[in-house]
Amino acid sequence: MSGPAPLLQVRGAGHRYGDRFGCRDVDLDLWPGEVLAVVGESGSGKSTLLGVLAQRLDLTEGSVRYRTAEDEVLELGELSESAVRRLWRSEWGFVHQDAADGLRMHVSAGGNVGEPLMTNGWRNYGEIRAVASEWLRRVEIPEDRIDDHPTTFSGGMRQRLQIARNLVVSPRLVFMDEPTSGLDVSVQARLLDLLRTLVHEFGLAVVIVTHDLAVARLISHRTVVMKGGRVIESGLTDRVLDDPHAPYTQLLVSSILQG
Amino acid sequence: MNEPITYNTGYLDEQTKRMIRRALLKAVAVPGFQVPFASREVPMPRGWGTGGVQVTAAVIGEDDVLKVIDQGADDTTNAVSIRSFFATVARVRTTTRTDEATLVQTRHRIPETPLAAGQIIVYQVPVPEPLRFLEPRETETRRLHALEDYGLMYVKLYEDIARYGHIAKTYDYPVLVNGRYLMAPSPIPSFDNPKMHDNPALQLFGAGREKRIYAVPPHTSVESLGFEDHPFEPQRFDRPCEICGSSGVYLDEVITDDAGGAVFVCSDTDHCERASLAGAEDEEARA
Amino acid sequence: MTEDPVLTVSAVEKTFTMHLQGGQRLPVVAGLELAVHRGECVVLGGSSGAGKSTILKMVYGNYTADTGRIVVRGPSGPVELVGADARQVLAARRDTMGYVSQFLRCVPRVPALEIVAEPLVERGVPAPLARERAAAMLTRLSIPERLWSLPPATFSGGEQQRVNIARGFLPDLPLLLLDEPTASLDGRNRDVVVGLVAEKRAAGVGMLGIFHDTEVRAAVADRVVDVEAFAPRAAVAV
DSSP states (O other), rough: OOOOOOEEEEEEEOOOOOOOOEEEEEEEEEEEOOOEEEOOOOOOOHHHHHHHHHTTSOOOEEEEEOOTTOOOOEGGGGOOOHHHHHHHTTTTEEOOSSHHHHHHSSHHHHHHHHHHHHHTTTOOOOHHHHHHHHHHHHTTTGGGGGTTTTSSSSHHHHHHHHHHHTTTTTOOOOESSSSSTTOHHHHHHHHHHHHHHHHHTTTTTEEEESSOHHHHHHHEEEEEETTTTEEEEEEHHHHHSSSSSHHHHHHHHHHHHOO | OOOOOOOTSSOOOHHHHHHHHHHHHHHHHHHTTOOOOOOOOOOTTSSSSSHHHHHHHHOTTTTTTEEEEEEEEESSSHHHHHHHHHHHHOEEOOOOOOGSEEEEESSHHHHHHHTTTEEEEEEOOOOOOOTTTOOOOHHHHHHHHHOOOOHHHHHHHHHHHHHHSSOOOOBOEEEEEEEEEOOOOSOOBGGGHHHHHHHHSSSEEEEETTEEEEEEOOOEEEEOOOSSSSSSOOOOOOOOOOTTTOSSSSSEEEEEEOOOOEEEESSHHHHHHHHHHHHHHHHHOOO | OSOOOOOEEEEEEEEEEEEEGGTTTEEEEEEEEEEETTTTTEEOOOOSSHHHHHHHHHHHHHSSSSSSEEEETTTEEEOOTOOHHHHHHHHHHHHTTEEEOOOOOOOOTTTTHHHHHHHHHHTTTOHHHHHHHHHHHHHTTTOOOOOOGGGGGSSHHHHHHHHHHHHHHSSSSSSSEEEEETOOOOHHHHHHHHHHHHHHHHHOOOEEEOOOHHHHHHHHEEEEGGGGGGSSSSSOOO
């Protein structure tokens, strides 16, 4: 199929913890502007897969290829540490489950959002502050909180701050690790709505790990179901959730609590 | 059996001096980069200038003329101790005059008298890592230096401006050396930072407890960090020294009585003494 | 109607395998054949459970067809949907086919006007114009303006369905799939929907739909395809 080339191409990816595989034989592709959900229960290997894709875990087997903004294809396992850091500064983002892991809790909101800019060489205080302020507005954090520390923010607000910090450098690919878990239901809805809008507005590619199928349905184009470290089923999200083929997928789908 | 103890020149054994000199060569070759070294025991506790003492001991020779200052003064307890220590173990001539010294060891000040080519100034450093209080992990700060990833330092400056309207650091103000390494200049007042830039002397830094040596070779660029719209501004004093009348020098506040009365006088005692003398001579000449 | 159909379905089979019920297989359709041309509204007939909804969902890509061919003819030519990858199906949904379901299923917290305008915005229509058209459609379906800025979760069933219909009928797509769109509507609003279908037909849109209400069916159908003609043989337990 013609069109833009994939952003991420994963073939036979696997990561070993000692003599056990966290994930194995994973194949997947990701295109620009696409949201891919990786679903599964605890121990399914979804977090391991995310770790491998985001280069936080070594690739024991297989290959992960990424196409940069300059249209260069990089084999991620072969990159030097400084090359990986450069990708994190300019093309990638990572939203942690616990916002405290992705923020500097004792730096102001403005400082948190401004840091990636400063790391990238921005040296004008007024401009940094203006861009930070604009992003706070986009993630619906009141602008008068720009000098407050995230320790004074609610969970949902911290998560939105983390999103702003990640998106300020306009990344092309964002990894999200259960970004809505642990938040109140109404807060989750608000956050997912925000993510949908931002993904659409900025054409982001997203790999989102979640155990919540409702989140996958709401926000992703395609879904990959994992169990025991392997991909059990994958496809269009509404197809996987409405016409599940694999036994485990059927079990997962039928287990969704219905009001 | 009453022979006096003889010390190797400079107290340290030759192997140790060699090790420190190797570290110094590396430091000079990579300006601003913190070189680890095997910090030795010297006859004073950590926190009292052992790093500076080890660097001085490694470079000092019997032809040198040594000056030692502490917060600008030649006559504080520590400056006197270290000076007499080296007078004994290195058999060197000592002086309080900056222009006569070949080697100056200093705690937390750069002399007012400009240094010249051929002079060496050795700084005592408590915390060599400029990012230490922002990032406590040594493993991480080493990576940040290697990858030239200094955003964190600018975040600190940003926070100061957001909170106080200006950058609040007035001593140990971070600098970028030779356009590459972020360096802690030691707790000298930011007033002294401009003196480090393009200085004809060799500047050496020793942190004994933290076991790091670094250097700024002569005529190297040393820029104090800032933003385009909030650039670095050294402290300024709007009054002259009450003793010698010099202006444009760093002043200490000295409390004079129990009512809180204070005077502002030169921190650099050598400069103050010579300026006063010159002032008195002028007056005599005119009289 | 000599031109190629906007939708061609041939030799399509679908069997559900219920792994949670011991692997029991549930065949739904076999050898399904149908075509929808531009400007025609084809209605799927047959009793409840015969597989009408399943057929619509297979065309939309929401369910997979086991074998056969489902070809939709869009602006860039024919697209085979059986065995297509996710991106191809998404492209077909964007450019060629729309789906109006029985119930409104939407993102929480988003105002009704935005929900209706979204399909236009996604296809590149500038937001203000999209909202204008959405407003016009909502007015036609008797959704009062005071509700436009509210999320539909608090609306009545009928109101929600009318928002759903507005959203589905707004974009200009060659093929429209309608799954019991009038089920929860009163007479007046059913008539509005009949009018919308007539307009689409006149504009050359092909439609495939399920309508239980006999009056509505009579008003909109050009042809009725009896799905029971494609029933497989009796269910086989494993």
